Amino acid sequence: MFELGAADWQAIQLTLRLCFLTTLILLIIATPLAWWLASGRSALRVVVQTIVALPLVLPPTVLGFYLLVALGPRGPIGATLESMGFSHLAFSFEGILLASVLYSMPFAVQPLLEAFNNLGRRPVEVASTLGAGVIDRFFTVILPMCRGGFIVAATLSFAHTVGEFGVILMLGGSIPGETKVLSVLIYDHTEAMNYASAHRLSLLLLVFSFLVLFVVYSMNRRFQVARV
Structure with missing residues (x-):
């Protein structure tokens, strides 16, 4: 019943690669961004926080459409890349990686922002x-005291990338080994009436989704008890 074919394993490997790179990039980007949102006083904070949270309410096909327009051969970014001798990013792994980073951004920023808000500025000061x-303050103070936020951010970013569909299909299509991740493959199986696969x-x-949520809620409860 659970025997997987070569196309399934290819999609699994591609999905895991996409999830790992997306999570890594998000942690690198979201950490300073969340810290700035938690401790900064700029009037732009509300604007930036709103932009970061947009994927929570924006239909993924809308984001995928505008990324396709921007990254395609006639888009401002895609055309610029081609004029420099590079390929445009539509229907490529690099393109869906960029889309995944943007679409999963709030799932990395929000847990870190909450962790930094709970930490406050005094320990760092x-x-x-x-x-x-x-650097010393980050590794000896922020990281140990906010490790729960980092774990939740990494877990949710990874899991959310696994479930991405609309933005991937709009920008990447369904190219085996390049953009056909698990969610797209399930759609293809269903469209072909291959319901067993x-x-x-x-x-x-x-x-997988159940286990991820179980881990996240367990981690939250554990760290809440530890703070008490």
Whole structure:
């Protein structure tokens, strides 16, 4: 019943690669962004926070459409890349990677923002008065005290990327080994009325989603108890 074919394994490997790179990039980008949102005083904070949270309410096909327009051969970014001797990013792995980073951004920023807000500025200020530099403060104060936020951010970013469909299909299409991730393959199986294969992959993602949420809620409860 759970025997997977070569196309299924190819989609699984591509999905895992996309999820790992998306999560890594998001943690690098979201950490300073969330810290700025938590501690900054700029009037632009509300604007930036609104832009970051847009994927939570924006239909993924809308984001995928505008990315396709921008990154395609006639778009401002795609055309510029082609004029420089590079390929445009539509219907490519690099394109869906960029789309995944943008679409999963709030799932990385929000947990980190909450963790930094709970931390406050005092621990960092105390470490600074003791002579700790920026990097030292991050690894000895912020990272240990906000590790729960980082774990949740990484877990949700990874899991959300697994479930992405609309933005991937709009920008990447369904190219085996390049853009055909698990969610797109399930759609293809269903469209071809290959319900057995669609069921196997859907059940796999259902179990994975349950485990991810279980881990996230367990982590939240654990760190809430630890703070008490």
